[in-house]
Amino acid sequence: MGEAIVITSGKGGVGKTTTSANIGTALAIQGKKVVMVDTDIGLRNLDVVMGLENRIIYNLVDVIEGKCRLNQALIKDKRCEELYLLAAAQTKDKDDVTPDRIKLIIDELKLTHDFVIIDCPAGIEQGFRNAISGADRAIVVTTPETAAVRDADRIVGLLEKQNIPSPSLIVNRIRPHLIKNGDMLDIDEICNILGIDLLGIVPDDDNVIKAANSGEPAVLNVKTRSAIAYRNIARRILGDNVPLLSLEEKPTFGKRVKKFLGLG
Amino acid sequence: MTGEIVKEVQPEPVKHHVVIKGVKDGLIFQFSDHCEWQEILDELVYKFENTHQKLLSGTSIPVTIKMGERVISDEQREELLKTIATNENLVVRAIENNITQLELHINEVMLSNAKIIRGTIRSGQVEHHKTNVLLIGDVNPGGTISSDGDVYVLGSMRGIAHAGVSGNEMAIIAASHLRPTQLRIANMISRPPDEWSVEDVHMEFAFLQEGQMNIEKIQLLKRLRPDR
Numbered sequence: 001m002g003e004a005i006v007i008t009s010g011k012g013g014v015g016k017t018t019t020s021a022n023i024g025t026a027l028a029i030q031g032k033k034v035v036m037v038d039t040d041i042g043l044r045n046l047d048v049v050m051g052l053e054n055r056i057i058y059n060l061v062d063v064i065e066g067k068c069r070l071n072q073a074l075i076k077d078k079r080c081e082e083l084y085l086l087a088a089a090q091t092k093d094k095d096d097v098t099p100d101r102i103k104l105i106i107d108e109l110k111l112t113h114d115f116v117i118i119d120c121p122a123g124i125e126q127g128f129r130n131a132i133s134g135a136d137r138a139i140v141v142t143t144p145e146t147a148a149v150r151d152a153d154r155i156v157g158l159l160e161k162q163n164i165p166s167p168s169l170i171v172n173r174i175r176p177h178l179i180k181n182g183d184m185l186d187i188d189e190i191c192n193i194l195g196i197d198l199l200g201i202v203p204d205d206d207n208v209i210k211a212a213n214s215g216e217p218a219v220l221n222v223k224t225r226s227a228i229a230y231r232n233i234a235r236r237i238l239g240d241n242v243p244l245l246s247l248e249e250k251p252t253f254g255k256r257v258k259k260f261l262g263l264g
Numbered sequence: 265m266t267g268e269i270v271k272e273v274q275p276e277p278v279k280h281h282v283v284i285k286g287v288k289d290g291l292i293f294q295f296s297d298h299c300e301w302q303e304i305l306d307e308l309v310y311k312f313e314n315t316h317q318k319l320l321s322g323t324s325i326p327v328t329i330k331m332g333e334r335v336i337s338d339e340q341r342e343e344l345l346k347t348i349a350t351n352e353n354l355v356v357r358a359i360e361n362n363i364t365q366l367e368l369h370i371n372e373v374m375l376s377n378a379k380i381i382r383g384t385i386r387s388g389q390v391e392h393h394k395t396n397v398l399l400i401g402d403v404n405p406g407g408t409i410s411s412d413g414d415v416y417v418l419g420s421m422r423g424i425a426h427a428g429v430s431g432n433e434m435a436i437i438a439a440s441h442l443r444p445t446q447l448r449i450a451n452m453i454s455r456p457p458d459e460w461s462v463e464d465v466h467m468e469f470a471f472l473q474e475g476q477m478n479i480e481k482i483q484l485l486k487r488l489r490p491d492r
Contacts, residue, residue, distance in 0.1 A: 150387050153404050157386035193404055193422070195384050 002033075004106050004116040005237070006135035006164075010151030012122030014143045015172040015202075018212055019230075020119035021049045023139075025217040026234030028083035032114040035074060035084040037106065039131040040121040041097065044088035050077065051215020052085055061089035064101045070108055079220065084113070094126045099133030106134025115237075124158060132159065138167035139199060144174055144185040153194055168199035170233065175204045176247040200233035201245055202226055282307045284316060290326035290357065297332040301340055308347050326357040333362050378416070385409055385423065392429070405445055414438070424448070425470075436489060438469035438482060452477055 007020045017040075024036040038046035041061060047053045058073035063086070070086075077083035086109070089096075109116045120131035132138065138159050142152040152169070159167050171187055178184035191198050202208075205226035211218035219230040225245065232242045281296040281304050295304050327348065336344070341359070348354050378396035385391055385399065387406030396413035403409050403423040410426035414436050417425070421439035426448040428435030433450045446455045447470050454470075454477035467482040471489065480488065 150406055154387040154406065157384075157389050157407075160386075192420075193402075195402065 002110040002113045002115055003137065004110055004118060004135045006118040006120050006132050006138045007141060008120035008128065008131065008138055008155055008159075009122065009141040009148070010124060010155040011142075011148045014141050014148050015208075016122070016141050017045045017049055017119055018208060018218075019139070019141050019170060019172065019202075020046060020117050021212075021217045022219040022226075022230040023234055023237070024115075024117040025050075025077075025080060025083060026219045026230050027115050027117070027237065028077070028080040029219070029231070030234055030238060031082075032238075033082040033112070034115045034117060035086060035109050035113045036117045036119065037086045037109070038088040038119045039102065039127065040119060041088045041092050041094050041127065041130075042090065043121065044090050046119045047075075047085060047087045048215065049212045050085055050217065052077065052087075053215075056087045059087045059089045060102075060105070061092045061096060063105060064097050070105065079216075094121065094130060097130055099129050102130045103134040110134075124154065128155075128158070132162055132164060135164055138164050139170055140167045140194075140196065141170045141172050142190065142194075143172050144179065144187070144190060146185065149185065149190055149193060156194060156196060166196060168197045169194060170199050171201045173204040174201055174247065179247070198244070199236055200229060201247070202229040202233075203245070203247065280307075282311060284311065290328065291354075292328050292330060294330045295332055295334065297334055301334075301336065305343060305347055308344075309350075312351055322353060324353045324355050327354050328357055329359045331359055331361045335361070378413075379411075387423075403444075410448075411435070417442075427470075433472050434489065434491075436469050436471045436485070438467070438485065440467050442468040442470070442479065447477060449477065 007016050007023070009016050020036055024034050028034045036046060036050070037060065038044050039060070040046070047056055052075050055075045058068040060073070062068050063070050063073050073086055074084040075087065077085065106116055106118065116134075118131050118135055121127035140152050140155055142148045156167055159165075169191065171190055174187070175184060179186045187198070187201060203225050205218070205224055207221060207224040208218040208226050211221065218224060219227045221227050229245050232245060235242050281299045283294040285292045285294065293308075329344070345356060348356055378398045379393040380398045380400065381391060382400045384401045385403045385407035387404055390408045390410070391397070391399070392410045394412045396416070397409065397411040398416045398418065399409055400418045402419040403417060403421050403425065405422050407423035408426065409415055409417065409423070410429050412428065412430045412432065415425045415427045415438070417439035419439070420441040420443065421437070422443050422445065424446045425437045425439075425444055427437045428450040431450050435449055437447055437449065444456065446453065448454070449470065449472050452472055452475065468479050469482055469485055470477060470479050472478070
């Protein structure tokens with residue numbers, strides 16, 4: 001029996017879909033059987049970020065409406081074995097499905113996969129209720145901005161009400177130099193307000209944007225800091241004790257030697 | 265075997281419920297939290313009469329009493345001062361207590377049928393109660409806690425607090441960490457920082473005075489609202 005994890009944030013544009021794609025891929029790299037479910041019906045993105053858009057034949061709503069079997073709608077990833085995507089419908093609306101139906105599908109996917117990663121839409125309406133209905137636990141994504149933290153706080157409250165207790169937190173798009181100058185909320189402050197466990201921090205990284213645009217999850221490129229961050233998060237989900245990524249961008253001795261030799 | 269018999273014959277206090285320490289400007293009497301009040305008095309008398317005579321004679325010495333977490337009644341306080349006064353050179357300068365004013369006050373609030381809530385009031389959540397309300401936890405920005413009586417927050421008050429909702433202008437809002445987005449008492453609405461300034465980290469409370477929102481250190485609560 002697998003575990004269903006919903007990735008949610010309240011506010012839009014903080015990186016739910018990117019986080020879903022990268023955590024899903026990172027877990028698959030660790031040898032787990034993973035399926036990612038996009039519940040953002042009408043505004044699907046996860047397929048684009050994963051570069052699987054052109055492989056969609058059936059989607060989540062087709063499964064719910066009985067137009068196909070669940071297995072037919074699962075799209076196999078082109079890079080990772082044992083990584084699948086269940087895409088959202090683009091032509092429908094969030095009100096076309098109900099939380100109960102989504103829960104049935106998630107429960108079925110849990111039987112055959114180690115992890116079901118649910119990408120939640122922004123907002124707290126029907127789409128949110130759909131997304132969290134089948135989840136065993138939640139990961140709340142926020143950025144170090146007051147507005148995003150405010151929305152994350154609201155989401156944590158709603159999750160508690162829905163009996164998905166103690167969600168964990170990912171602080172995304174951290175810009176160390178802004179925090180250093182006091183121009184950005186620092187991570188302790190965010191944890192203090194939200195009062196939930198910190199699962200990981202991800203630095204702001206151009207590679208993430210580049211990767212998303214080219215349909216390659218950033219986590220595949222091991223050299224980037226964001227990839228390390230996502231891999232660490234995946235390991236923590238699996239129960240490993242991994243220290244938080246250092247935000248200081250000091251080159252290591254090895255890197256300096258490499259640079260000196262013209263290899264870095 | 266013999267050792268035990270000797271012990272029984274000499275009933276001297278073995279445990280130290282009272283520690284007497286000399287400091288630069290006098291003596292500190294540190295009382296234990298984990299014994300009966302009478303044991304402390306007995307040990308004091310014993311120490312005065314037997315072990316500490318040297319230390320306690322001579323010129324007058326100021327004494328600070330560290331009470332720990334024990335709360336004593338006025339009679340017990342009298343008793344203590346009387347016991348110490350048997351030594352003419354000891355002058356009690358202060359009786360200190362680890363319990364903060366807010367905690368003492370909260371003790372009283374709990375006795376006066378307050379609603380106690382635990383947890384965090386998050387953005388979008390509203391807690392309203394008809395009686396005084398004591399929250400053990402934080403109020404986050406966007407969250408609201410309100411009461412027809414007083415509002416006490418044992419935690420960070422970052423959201424909106426409304427005391428005396430039904431119009432009681434004597435109601436107060438107290439918090440261990442008062443950094444609200446807005447404060448309301450009765451019909452008065454106020455927001456920082458243009459109307460009242462937030463200073464260092466003190467336990468504070470908000471109250472109305474001549475129609476104005478005021479913030480004061482929690483220590484002044486008893487003076488400004490003696491009936492509380």
